[in-house]
Amino acid sequence: MSLSETLLSAKSLGVTYGAKRRLFGPADGGNKVLHGVDIDIRRGETVGIVGESGSGKTTLGRALLRLVDVSAGAIHFDGRDITHMPDAEMRPLRRRMQMIFQDPMASLNPRHTIRRILVEPLLLHGLETDRQAAERRVAMILERVTLPQTCLDRNPHELSGGQRQRIGIARAALLEPDFVLADEIVSGLDVSTQAQVLNLLKELSRDLGLSMAFISHDLSVIRAICDRVYVMRHGRVVEEGDCDRVFAAPASGYTRMLLDAIPLPEIDPTWLGRETEQEDAA
Numbered sequence: 001m002s003l004s005e006t007l008l009s010a011k012s013l014g015v016t017y018g019a020k021r022r023l024f025g026p027a028d029g030g031n032k033v034l035h036g037v038d039i040d041i042r043r044g045e046t047v048g049i050v051g052e053s054g055s056g057k058t059t060l061g062r063a064l065l066r067l068v069d070v071s072a073g074a075i076h077f078d079g080r081d082i083t084h085m086p087d088a089e090m091r092p093l094r095r096r097m098q099m100i101f102q103d104p105m106a107s108l109n110p111r112h113t114i115r116r117i118l119v120e121p122l123l124l125h126g127l128e129t130d131r132q133a134a135e136r137r138v139a140m141i142l143e144r145v146t147l148p149q150t151c152l153d154r155n156p157h158e159l160s161g162g163q164r165q166r167i168g169i170a171r172a173a174l175l176e177p178d179f180v181l182a183d184e185i186v187s188g189l190d191v192s193t194q195a196q197v198l199n200l201l202k203e204l205s206r207d208l209g210l211s212m213a214f215i216s217h218d219l220s221v222i223r224a225i226c227d228r229v230y231v232m233r234h235g236r237v238v239e240e241g242d243c244d245r246v247f248a249a250p251a252s253g254y255t256r257m258l259l260d261a262i263p264l265p266e267i268d269p270t271w272l273g274r275e276t277e278q279e280d281a282a
């Protein structure tokens with residue numbers, strides 16, 4: 001596996017919400033929210049997407065997964081053009097492109113036990129055909145995300161926010177994806193829980209060789225976990241580069257403004273590494 005190989009990319013991507021389709025000519029009207037976005041996500045790489053609320057981050061992430069209609073440009077996944085791929089053809093690719101949501105309460109069925117939430121997708125996607133084998137796999141991933149097995153008999157609302165987010169991560173990782181989209185997944189958590197969840201995700205993505213797009217409005221979170229970053233404003237990419245470079249010497253005035261807006265104590269880029277070292281030493 002070569003790190004320079006592109007797994008998922010978009011070229012000149014445009015998304016317009018609510019446009020009227022016309023038989024001939026371009027779609028009519030609507031709210032144009034992405035304008036000619038280029039993005040490349042390489043194998044094994046974690047790419048950050050940052051920008052203020054409303055800048056188009058979620059739309060970009062969802063367009064990459066083909067969850068919103070693309071009105072211009074092209075998307076390639078693993079060498080294939082998926083821009084207008086029919087649903088039936090997309091289905092086997094869906095398992096390989098997973099998403100972790102901002103609010104796990106909204107994405108985990110409140111009436112189901114954690115066991116059911118984790119076991120069913122394995123059977124549904126045919127990764128396991130036998131329920132007991134699926135349960136064994138679930139028990140292993142639970143350990144991997146450091147949750148007690150007693151969680152299995154609970155419902156989502158009986159867990160803490162951090163625990164629920166670990167379930168969201170476990171559910172995505174179980175399906176052995178190539179690509180994971182994480183959209184504001186630590187926004188609702190306190191800073192120390194954020195660090196734990198980010199640490200876990202960083203380890204998992206390294207161990208599984210995952211490619212990740214990590215969306216956040218918070219540059220200090222991006223810095224803690226990403227290799228490269230795209231800065232978005234008004235539906236356009238205004239800056240792209242290695243995190244180290246972008247944070248040390250932002251080229252865009254907008255990036256500089258975002259950096260200036262971070263409260264200073266939170267921008268210590270070593271906090272994540274420090275915590276890992278302590279765990280290793282323990």
Ligand SMILES: Nc1ncnc2c1ncn2[C@@H]1O[C@H](COP(=O)(O)OP(=O)(O)O)[C@@H](O)[C@H]1O
Nearest residue numbers: 017031033051052053054055056057058059060
């Ligand atoms: N389903 C939708 N229908 C219409 N407009 C939308 C929809 N989702 C988002 N928008 C608009 O698109 C723009 C970008 O939103 P979004 O992608 O959610 O940005 P971000 O994730 O950066 O906050 C905003 O102006 C938002 O109001």
Ligand SMILES: [Mg+2]
Nearest residue numbers: 057058059184
């Ligand atoms: Mg968003």
